[in-house]
Amino acid sequence: MPWDPIVLSRVRHLHLKARILTDDLMMGEHRSRRVGSAVEFADYQEYLPGMDLRHLDWRVLARSDRLVVKRFETETQLPCTIVLDLSGDLSTGETARGGYAPLEDSKAGYAITLTATLLYWLHRHGERVGLEVVAGNEVLHRSLPPRSGRRHLQLLFLVLAAAKPGGVADLQPALTRVGGRVTRRGWVGVVSDGMEEPARWLPALSAFARRGTDLRFFHLYDRGEWTLSFRQPSLFYSPEGGDPLAVDPGGARSAFEEVVDEYVAEVRGGVVRWGGQYLLVPTDRPMEMVIRRAVLGRTEPPGAPWR
Numbered sequence: 001m002p003w004d005p006i007v008l009s010r011v012r013h014l015h016l017k018a019r020i021l022t023d024d025l026m027m028g029e030h031r032s033r034r035v036g037s038a039v040e041f042a043d044y045q046e047y048l049p050g051m052d053l054r055h056l057d058w059r060v061l062a063r064s065d066r067l068v069v070k071r072f073e074t075e076t077q078l079p080c081t082i083v084l085d086l087s088g089d090l091s092t093g094e095t096a097r098g099g100y101a102p103l104e105d106s107k108a109g110y111a112i113t114l115t116a117t118l119l120y121w122l123h124r125h126g127e128r129v130g131l132e133v134v135a136g137n138e139v140l141h142r143s144l145p146p147r148s149g150r151r152h153l154q155l156l157f158l159v160l161a162a163a164k165p166g167g168v169a170d171l172q173p174a175l176t177r178v179g180g181r182v183t184r185r186g187w188v189g190v191v192s193d194g195m196e197e198p199a200r201w202l203p204a205l206s207a208f209a210r211r212g213t214d215l216r217f218f219h220l221y222d223r224g225e226w227t228l229s230f231r232q233p234s235l236f237y238s239p240e241g242g243d244p245l246a247v248d249p250g251g252a253r254s255a256f257e258e259v260v261d262e263y264v265a266e267v268r269g270g271v272v273r274w275g276g277q278y279l280l281v282p283t284d285r286p287m288e289m290v291i292r293r294a295v296l297g298r299t300e301p302p303g304a305p306w307r
Helices: 005-026 058-064 107-124 150-162 172-181 198-211 249-273 287-296
Strands: 041-046 068-072 079-085 128-134 142-147 187-192 214-221 234-236 245-247 277-282
Touching: 005 107, 005 150, 005 287, 079 107, 079 142, 079 172, 107 128, 107 150, 107 187, 107 214, 107 287, 128 150, 128 172, 142 150, 142 172, 172 198, 198 214, 198 249, 214 249, 214 287, 249 277, 277 287
Parallel strands: 079 128, 079 187, 187 214, 214 277
Antiparallel strands: 041 068, 128 142, 234 245
């Protein structure tokens, strides 16, 4: 099928960004993230920079001039899925040609690029990767279960490049869908700004807890949205609908920060309660720092500053 030239240009941008970030992250790594002690041979995989040189098969190199590494049963592919929330609030303050979110200097663009980089990083480590795009409850979602191979990764990048934020946030159905098919050894990343009532979607994380899934929640936010830094009374509109709200920052700033503190604590507490790793992700934070922290599996501690 023919693709929009804008989409193809965005695919190239995402691929380049993801490859550069992944190469930087893998530099200095000496082994695959799941190298184990099993002795049962499973298959071969093409060598990639950063893999453990001890697992190179020198006989294959001598016969065919190809660099391949041996894989064992404990290193067989891990099914990984990323749930990307692209509801209307992700498009706050953005304008772009064709209705696409700018991939640079925008909240939705940061979310899409972070998702692409995580998928690429996992693919480079030999994992099966899948994607669940949630563009609000009025917009068609895309559901692509974990698979391996470059063609599948290219399809995921095409879906990401063509995705447009919109609709009212509704994470629960997507989390329930992924939770119903995830395996005990699965990995799930959720990239969302969490801009809906936490009580609506947090219980859906229970499916991951029951299966012992390795869950990461990337709580994306623009610092300007969580502060009242303007000086004059203003009228606020939500991209997801509802009545406009008049706000005087002078009298509301302190109360607003308390509300945000309570909201962040509720989301963090709910994710941790269901066994997930919670990561605060301001859109001005370098992406390699976010991914490195996710790989290390460190939850943001209670009281971690978001300002």
